[in-house]
């Protein structure tokens with residue numbers, strides 16, 4: 237069995253490649269050309285990942301990859317995934333997130349109609365909407381979609397395209413409506429990783445008084461952590477749990493869309509608090525609000541109701557919020573310590 241991952245270089249692409257390889261799939265990872273070496277993919281190459289260059293915004297490129305490999309499974313994780321950035325780059329966001337899926341769907345429809353497609357949809361599509369029932373607030377597959385960002389709108393259009401091609405042409409095409417998912421491989425401009433990276437550096441700086449060379453600031457002059465809105469609520473999971481759901485969807489008997497998340501919600505402030513508590517500090521002494529990080533529109537409350545995927549596919553997350561924060565802080569503390577010790581040796 238053959239699987240292609242579009243966007244293999246990102247957090248989810250890496251975890252997904254690991255999972256598919258461990259399940260015995262021939263796994264082909266597609267990443268955009270980069271002038272920087274992606275050394276972090278070397279362990280995956282050793283495990284058997286075949287890495288090729290490709291761009292989802294180019295229809296010719298999608299046609300040639302899909303006609304050459306005719307994969308059993310194809311995962312589209314390639315995206316401009318930063319919500320705030322989509323406000324300053326709305327056109328390219330649409331090109332990367334929306335035009336791309338039309339290229340992919342058309343290539344599958346005309347060249348490899350038995351290929352099963354996974355599309356990375358997102359809880360950002362719910363925007364301001366939630367369902368309120370029996371005193372609980374959540375989003376599920378029936379909650380109306382009302383995105384609050386160019387990113388959310390671009391993903392909603394892609395989501396609808398996947399549904400249309402499934403219904404009109406009978407393609408095995410699924411969309412996973414994934415809530416926030418994080419990890420030690422998360423990009424450093426997403427809020428969780430930005431926080432844990434800072435906390436890790438702070439933890440090491442405290443041990444190395446009066447000067448910590450890898451950070452470049454003495455502890456008494458440590459720069460503040462600048463954040464935006466601390467009052468938004470998110471449903472945070474570990475990315476490893478999420479890629480398991482992606483594979484379950486494509487290995488199922490029939491194609492369907494599913495909401496995937498932990499079912500719990502915490503504010504950004506609660507994440508900050510939990511991360512600082514890991515190193516025994518009060519976040520209020522280190523965090524500063526920066527108005528430039530406040531978005532023109534915000535999604536205030538996200539909490540998944542993952543009942544359908546649990547019932548129909550048997551999905552269960554392994555790591556909870558507390559475990560996620562602990563794992564990320566531990567990783568970033570060890571990383572900061574390693575950088576510091578390497579620096580001292582040269």
Ligand code: GDD
Nearest residue numbers: 317319358359360415416425426427463464465468504529
């Ligand atoms: N990035 C960032 N940086 N966000 C901040 C900051 C900051 O300094 N300060 C506060 N926030 C708030 C944002 O305003 C938002 O409410 C929340 O932290 C989470 O922001 P992100 O981590 O950037 O994630 P996101 O929720 O906007 O989007 C992520 O989740 C979506 C699924 O719901 C991304 O992974 C999307 O690609 C994904 O679709």
